Amino acid sequence: xQRRGLLLILSSPSGAGKSTLARRLMGWDPTIxxxxxxxxxxxxxxxxxxxxxxxxxxxxxxxxxxxxQMLEHAEVFGNLYGSPRGPxxxxxxxxxxxxxxxxxxxxxxxxNSALGRDVVSVFxxxxxxxxxxxxxxxxxxDSEEVIAGRMAKSRDEISHWAxxxxxxxxxxxxxxxxxxxxxxxxERMRRDRQPALTDFVRGLNREFEQR
Amino acid sequence: xQRRGLLLILSSPSGAGKSTLARRLMGWDPTIxxxxxxxxxxxxxxxxxxxxxxxxxxxxxxxxxxxxQMLEHAEVFGNLYGSPRGPxxxxxxxxxxxxxxxxxxxxxxxxNSALGRDVVSVFxxxxxxxxxxxxxxxxxxDSEEVIAGRMAKSRDEISHWAxxxxxxxxxxxxxxxxxxxxxxxxERMRRDRQPALTDFVRGLNREFEQR
Numbered sequence: 001x002q003r004r005g006l007l008l009i010l011s012s013p014s015g016a017g018k019s020t021l022a023r024r025l026m027g028w029d030p031t032i033x034x035x036x037x038x039x040x041x042x043x044x045x046x047x048x049x050x051x052x053x054x055x056x057x058x059x060x061x062x063x064x065x066x067x068x069q070m071l072e073h074a075e076v077f078g079n080l081y082g083s084p085r086g087p088x089x090x091x092x093x094x095x096x097x098x099x100x101x102x103x104x105x106x107x108x109x110x111x112n113s114a115l116g117r118d119v120v121s122v123f124x125x126x127x128x129x130x131x132x133x134x135x136x137x138x139x140x141x142d143s144e145e146v147i148a149g150r151m152a153k154s155r156d157e158i159s160h161w162a163x164x165x166x167x168x169x170x171x172x173x174x175x176x177x178x179x180x181x182x183x184x185x186x187e188r189m190r191r192d193r194q195p196a197l198t199d200f201v202r203g204l205n206r207e208f209e210q211r
Numbered sequence: 212x213q214r215r216g217l218l219l220i221l222s223s224p225s226g227a228g229k230s231t232l233a234r235r236l237m238g239w240d241p242t243i244x245x246x247x248x249x250x251x252x253x254x255x256x257x258x259x260x261x262x263x264x265x266x267x268x269x270x271x272x273x274x275x276x277x278x279x280q281m282l283e284h285a286e287v288f289g290n291l292y293g294s295p296r297g298p299x300x301x302x303x304x305x306x307x308x309x310x311x312x313x314x315x316x317x318x319x320x321x322x323n324s325a326l327g328r329d330v331v332s333v334f335x336x337x338x339x340x341x342x343x344x345x346x347x348x349x350x351x352x353d354s355e356e357v358i359a360g361r362m363a364k365s366r367d368e369i370s371h372w373a374x375x376x377x378x379x380x381x382x383x384x385x386x387x388x389x390x391x392x393x394x395x396x397x398e399r400m401r402r403d404r405q406p407a408l409t410d411f412v413r414g415l416n417r418e419f420e421q422r
Binding site: 123125126128129130151155158161162164165166167168169179182183185186187189190191194197200201203204205207208211 | 334336337339340341362366369372373375376377378379380390393394396397398400401402405408411412414415416418419422
């Protein structure tokens with residue numbers, strides 16, 4: 001039966017394992033569409049329009065906001081970032097899910113949008129801050145100041161954990177991935193995501209009538 | 212982490228496979244508590260108090276209703292049937308789930324009770340009425356009148372499918388059981404069923420403070 005596509009929002013502080021989970025989920029089910037954000041910041045070397053981001057001018061981006069074409073958006077360090085609505089609705093109409101790798105601000109906006117009832121939100125927590133620190137340091141040789149800034153951002157992000165439907169403590173990536181799969185499989189089965197059931201029950205009633 | 216026990220309500224017309232699913236679920240996870248109903252009807256040969264039913268006098272049953280000790284109750288053919296609240300709350304406090312094999316009327320009452328937010332409800336549909344008919348006839352040598360009565364009751368039960376969180380079409384019992392497991396595993400993970408998360412995040416914040 002064709003079902004209604006859902007919006008899977010994955011949020012976490014940087015370093016908690018969200019991107020790994022997102023990548024594994026896409027590999028497990030290639031029908032899932034990853035929501036590519038739009039941004040007004042300039043592309044960095046190697047970045048491609050439509051892959052890392054949709055690169056847009058500020059005028060273009062603001063026109064999209066005015067046209068209600070952004071599911072959510074925010075300004076960060078002078079640049080606009082947002083999730084275009086069109087591709088999400090196209091995926092939903094095909095019964096495909098969209099995966100959002102966004103922060104709590106984006107999550108809040110989408111949950112409070114017209115598509116709010118289609119949202120399943122998952123927050124990924126690190127097993128400890130010491131471990132989060134290790135993972136952040138492992139990535140690159142950043143200054144203590146940069147690390148401290150990231151930790152402050154992490155703390156802010158974590159403070160919104162209770163706004164999510166599900167919260168995973170990622171102390172084992174395999175276990176967390178299995179949990180994420182289970183969540184997605186169950187949420188896809190919810191009655192309100194199975195519009196074909198209405199016709200199916202209509203068929204049962206026709207059978208009753210014809211007895 | 213200790214979690215909050217949930218109330219799993221399983222409803223379906225007789226013959227759709229609900230009892231088989233319930234039995235398999237209890238075998239899979241013995242911590243699940245099956246809600247034994249109370250009734251004022253007389254025990255039949257072989258029935259044991261506390262196993263098939265809690266057998267109570269009408270006066271006892273009515274006193275339980277007056278004491279708010281019944282999560283739901285209904286009168287059927289002159290006998291009272293209901294789900295006692297005490298054992299459910301005891302199970303919840305231990306982080307154990309309770310499985311209810313009840314009809315739509317009981318489901319409605321529990322969903323609308325103070326424990327409503329702890330309910331996960333699943334309706335099991337037969338793949339067709341012809342198949343339901345076959346399964347009902349396969350059970351015993353009943354008169355056409357008895358079968359017709361059961362079919363009318365089935366139709367009434369099915370008419371309430373849209374009140375449930377999940378609806379399974381049971382055309383393959385193994386597949387349906389797997390779906391039921393997935394639903395239960397995911398629902399157990401919901402944030403609002405994980406009260407220990409609050410303390411866990413408090414611990415993360417303490418770590419942030421101590422840096």
